[in-house]
Amino acid sequence: MRAPARKDFSQNRDDRSPMPATLTHVVAAVLRDPSGRVLLSQRLPGQHLAGLWEFPGGKIEPDEDAVAALRRELEEELGIEAGACRPLVSLRHDYPEKKIRLSVFEVHGWRGEVRGREGQALRWAAPAELERLDMPAADRPLLRLLTLDGYYAISPSPAALGAEAFIEAWQACLEAGYRLLRLRPAPGERVADQLIDRIDALSRSHGARWIASGELARCYGWPAHGLHLDSRQLMTLDERPLPEESLLIASCHDLEEIRIAAALGVDLVTLSPVQATSSHPGAAPLGWADFERLVGYSPLPVLALGGVGPDDWVRARALGAFGVAGIRAFGWR
Incomplete structure (x- = not known):
């Protein structure tokens, strides 16, 4: 990338x-x-x-x-x-x-x-x-979705698990059928090149795509299929940070951030928290009703995040979202 x-x-x-x-x-x-x-x-x-x-x-x-x-x-x-x-x-x-x-x-x-x-x-x-x-502008955001299934598995910090345990957990996600995975290091964490190479090889051997996140300068050196922007990065960038062929995802929490993501050329957004989570106990959840309302105004495909899991995929789709994202509910601990 x-x-x-x-x-x-x-x-x-x-x-x-x-x-x-x-x-x-x-x-x-x-x-x-x-x-x-x-x-x-x-x-x-x-x-x-x-x-x-x-x-x-x-x-x-x-x-x-x-x-x-x-x-x-x-x-x-x-x-x-x-x-x-x-x-x-x-x-x-x-x-x-x-x-x-x-x-x-x-x-x-x-x-x-x-x-x-x-x-x-x-x-x-x-x-x-x-x-x-040549396609209508309203149809173009759909193109990236045709080869995705709406499940987005987000990893914890590799350092928190240790390299071998992390690779075992990454492989378990792949064997469970997830084909879009995000590597999410802790702030300031340096991920060893050898671990990146193993993540990349494992993902490609399963026909999966993996998404980098963290400090942009480090992410650019990784062979990932795309990049996930946190809300701070989203608010500070003034141009798309990736070529068109790479997948760009962003974390959003309200309609203003979704519209900023659309202006930046983002392909997909996560919208959170839908429900209360132990990882962010102070964050007020949207609830499914407000989640549906925001999805109704979104110019971009939305993934539900926060207190949701794979079993919520059907509900999210029924409300207009593309799918669901998460950590613990996708098998990570």
Whole structure:
């Protein structure tokens, strides 16, 4: 992992221009073929964002729930009868001319042959191809999620466990099926190069990605798949600290921090604490109701953190989050 060349992210920042008062609720589907490619539909001439490639879907009518709207749109647009529709994530995006709430579902199977019933072009694309396509800004945060599962295991300090015990615990997380892991040293802790090499080799041998955190200068020298910013780092940076191909995650505790993360070009955020935790006894928990409210305004995919575990994944998804993150509940002690 390396530091990026300087890049202007001003186009992502809030220009504070007045926004329309109404919010349009839109649904979209992730459909995959047997090789893992996802289906995209090209917006027709005369439509908002004409010519761009998007995940198929459309607006929710006043008398519909999200799943009913998705099933109707897929039948109207593609001529298919959708199978099980499971929540993936919900995002908010404000265009200059309109603002939308986008609820995305993974569609597990369908009946019928996919075709463009409204005259729109269709294409199947591998997840790695999507970054090169012209897509709506509201869809772009979804691209990183297509190869993740919404579980984020965060380690304790390696020094607190000792090198061998830490590697055993890291391997246990991998063998439990977790494929996104964060190395979280204590403040000022120096992690030996030999331990970094073992973490990297173990993770890659399981097809997993690991995320560095801590002092940025040290993290840049590690072969991690990405970087996790704490809230202090988030508030002091004025540009994305990684190239686009690396995964950037940030710790957030309120909507202001989420919006700052979006302006910085962050890919995912953790939002905490959802519930009371023994590790931060003085922190007031959000509770699930306020967590859902904040997720409803978030322009970025959110992972629930703090007093939650893998068993809360379904609940988090139902509330619009992408998944869950944690330490103890993911097997670390």
